[in-house]
Amino acid sequence: xxxxxxxxxxxxxxxxxxFILPSLIGIxxxxxxxxxxxxxxxxxxxxxxxxxxxxxxxxPYIATILITIAALLSLFTKxxxxxxxxxxxxxxxxxxxxWIWQITRLLGMIFSIIALFKIGPNSVWSEATGGLLxxxxxxxxxxxxxxxxxxxxxxxxxxxxxxxxxxxxKIMRPLFTLPGRSSIDCLASWLGDGTIGVLLTxxxxxxxxxxxxxxxxxxxxxxVVSITFTIVIMSxxxxxxxxFSFYLTIVIAGLAxxxxxxxxxxxxxxxxxLYNETEKIDETIPSDISSIKWGLQHAIKQARGNKFTTNLKxxxxxxxxxxxxxxxxxxxxxxxxxxxxxxxxLFKILGYPFIPxxxxxxxxxxxxxxxxxxxxFADMFLPAIxxxxxxxxxxRFVIGCLSITQLIYMSEVGGLLLGSKLPVSFLDLVLIFLQxxxxxxxxxxxxxxxxx
Numbered sequence: 093x094x095x096x097x098x099x100x101x102x103x104x105x106x107x108x109x110x111f112i113l114p115s116l117i118g119i120x121x122x123x124x125x126x127x128x129x130x131x132x133x134x135x136x137x138x139x140x141x142x143x144x145x146x147x148x149x150x151x152p153y154i155a156t157i158l159i160t161i162a163a164l165l166s167l168f169t170k171x172x173x174x175x176x177x178x179x180x181x182x183x184x185x186x187x188x189x190x191w192i193w194q195i196t197r198l199l200g201m202i203f204s205i206i207a208l209f210k211i212g213p214n215s216v217w218s219e220a221t222g223g224l225l226x227x228x229x230x231x232x233x234x235x236x237x238x239x240x241x242x243x244x245x246x247x248x249x250x251x252x253x254x255x256x257x258x259x260x261x262k263i264m265r266p267l268f269t270l271p272g273r274s275s276i277d278c279l280a281s282w283l284g285d286g287t288i289g290v291l292l293t294x295x296x297x298x299x300x301x302x303x304x305x306x307x308x309x310x311x312x313x314x315x316v317v318s319i320t321f322t323i324v325i326m327s328x329x330x331x332x333x334x335x336f337s338f339y340l341t342i343v344i345a346g347l348a349x350x351x352x353x354x355x356x357x358x359x360x361x362x363x364x365x366l367y368n369e370t371e372k373i374d375e376t377i378p379s380d381i382s383s384i385k386w387g388l389q390h391a392i393k394q395a396r397g398n399k400f401t402t403n404l405k406x407x408x409x410x411x412x413x414x415x416x417x418x419x420x421x422x423x424x425x426x427x428x429x430x431x432x433x434x435x436x437x438l439f440k441i442l443g444y445p446f447i448p449x450x451x452x453x454x455x456x457x458x459x460x461x462x463x464x465x466x467x468x469f470a471d472m473f474l475p476a477i478x479x480x481x482x483x484x485x486x487x488r489f490v491i492g493c494l495s496i497t498q499l500i501y502m503s504e505v506g507g508l509l510l511g512s513k514l515p516v517s518f519l520d521l522v523l524i525f526l527q528x529x530x531x532x533x534x535x536x537x538x539x540x541x542x543x544x
Contacts, residue, residue, distance in 0.1 A: 094132045103392050111251040111388075111395035118246030121239075123276070124286060134241065136288065140235035151231035156204040158234075160422060162187075162416040163201035166194055182248040182409055186416055191312040193421070200420030203427045221430040224471075225423055229504060233287060233419060240288045241410030244295060245403040251391025252276055254299070258377060258387025268313075268355045270306055283473070287508055291316060291414060294512040297367055304515040305362035309354045311514045312524050322496060329488045337469065338493060341539045345532040352531055358520045366515070421511030422504065426471070429502035433470035442466045453537045456484035464491045465533075469525050472501040490536050497532040500525040508510045 096123045121135045128138065144151065169177050169187040177183040189197070207222035216222045247253070253273040261272030270278070277292050290311055297307035322339060351357055377386045425517055433439055443462040450458035460482050464475035472495050479491035500506050500521050509516050516524075 103273040103396075107392050107396050110398070111392050114246045114250035114395070115252035115255075115391075115439065118243065118250070118252060119276075121243050122247055122292075136239045137236060137370075138241045140232065143235040143238060145229050145233075151234055152208055152226050155226065155234050155419060156201075156208050158415050159197070159204045159420045160201050162420050163194075163197040164199055165416075170194055185411060197420040199426035199428075200422075204420075204423050207427075208385045215431055215435050216427065216436070220434045222402065222423075222427045225426045229426070230419060230423060233422065233504070234415065236287055237291070237414035237418070238411055240291055241412075241414050244292060244410055245407050247276065247292065248295060248299070249394070249398050249403055249406070251372075251393075251395040253296070253388040254394050255384075255387040258383045260388065261377075262383075262464045268309070269351050270309060273301060274306065274310055277310055287504065290505060290508045290512060290514070291410075294514055295410065298513055300366045300368060303362075303364045303366055305354075305359065305364055307367075307514050308362045308516050308520070309359050311509055311512070312359070312516060312521070313350045313353055325473070325476050325492050325496065328473075328480055329492045330480075331489055331492060332486065334485075337539075337543050338489065341489075341493045341536055342496050344539065346492065346499075349497065349528045349531050349537055351525055353524065354537045356527070358523050362515060418508055418511040422507035425502050425507040425510060428506065429470040433467055433474055439463070439467035439470065447532075453534075454541070455481050455490060455533070455537065456487050461487050461491060464495070465529065466525075468495045468498050468501055469506075469522070470502055472496065472498075472504070485539050489544070490533075490540050493536045493540075494529065495534055496527055497536070500526050500528070 123134070125134060126138065147154070165177075166187045166189050168174070169184075170189075170191070172499050173188075177187050203216060203222050204226055207217040207226040210217045210223075218224075219227075253276055256271030256276045257271060259272060260275040264270045264272050264275055264278075268274075268278075273296075277289065277296060293302070293307055293310045296302050297304075302310065318401060322342065326335060326338055377383055434517040443465045446462040447458050450461055455461055461479065464479050467474045467478065475491050475495040479488055481486055482491070500509075502521075506521050509521065510518065
């Protein structure tokens with residue numbers, strides 16, 4: 093923060109309103125849970141739902157076209173290097189990608205076309221693999237990206253994060269090793285929607301507000317699934333009557349992970365430099381001014397310098413970046429992960445070591461439960477599918493809570509993280525997934541024993 097900011101500067105009512113109104117709208121859209129017909133959601137997700145209803149069966153076709161455009165244009169850019177794209181920073185960033193991501197985009201295009209027209213190997217287009225992604229997940233992401241991208245500037249550009257940075261640094265830094273401005277990011281991720289959290293974090297990281305370590309911590313620690321999807325998992329496992337206990341368990345286990353994970357590798361070893369390799373921003377607040385006054389000054393200064401056209405352009409670029417940059421990655425990596433989970437015994441074999449652990453923890457039907465311990469890495473819904481046939485409510489409770497607190501699943505959040513600019517590798521995601529499993533499982537089991 094700029095300590096040379098004039099403390100005596102006078103602000104008008106209009107200046108305050110330019111900060112307050114957009115920030116309140118942003119909080120309402122991204123953070124405040126709404127109860128609609130007995131189900132919890134947030135406004136952005138609600139608007140996304142309207143798009144899904146309105147366009148319905150057309151969305152997989154639209155998504156396939158976008159994924160194909162991304163794959164072919166990036167290949168064209170890689171080979172031809174056209175000045176029309178190379179000399180424009182946004183287009184260059186969007187289409188001039190490394191070969192590994194180029195191949196991934198092409199793979200996403202191939203999988204999308206196969207799943208859309210149900211041609212080629214059944215293992216690619218079945219309802220458990222590519223078909224699940226293209227017809228169930230991708231339309232949701234497409235719709236969420238549309239509104240999240242357009243409205244993200246309300247949270248990012250009108251001073252809310254500057255105010256939160258000043259107010260919450262003394263809480264976020266000692267607890268989670270994060271800057272205060274990340275508090276609104278973490279809240280939007282936790283209460284709103286994990287995918288929105290990843291996008292918000294990525295934008296803040298690219299803009300130079302988070303270091304590599306901070307961005308990696310937020311993206312892999314707080315981007316949990318939405319309350320709505322949590323209820324879907326509970327319903328599938330027939331645990332609706334335990335809603336309060338179920339969600340409280342997720343919160344306790346999730347906070348434990350958020351406290352421990354940033355302090356151990358691989359997250360603790362991430363660099364404290366920014367996206368452009370500059371030094372970390374100084375968060376120190378001068379001793380002769382209160383936190384709220386300091387935060388307000390920076391918030392209003394940030395809001396006052398904003399123009400509607402600039403934010404509209406930024407919002408449109410956000411949407412295109414998500415549609416063309418992220419959707420192909422999710423389709424490629426998610427399909428591969430689901431094929432492995434569905435057609436190979438890999439995750440079942442990996443679950444064998446958990447049998448004696450679960451037996452030691454006195455979890456009923458330990459052998460059946462062990463199969464769900466790691467399969468969530470492919471898709472968070474898979475543990476619920478496998479665990480739904482288990483008789484013990486206690487075991488289903490453990491499976492459901494663990495599948496959510498593990499957080500890293502390749503069919504959505506994992507694919508989003510890898511497709512973003514956040515400094516996390518596939519190996520990082522594997523290690524963090526295992527860490528979260530090891531940290532969460534004992535906590536969930538202890539609470540389950542208390543409840544049952």
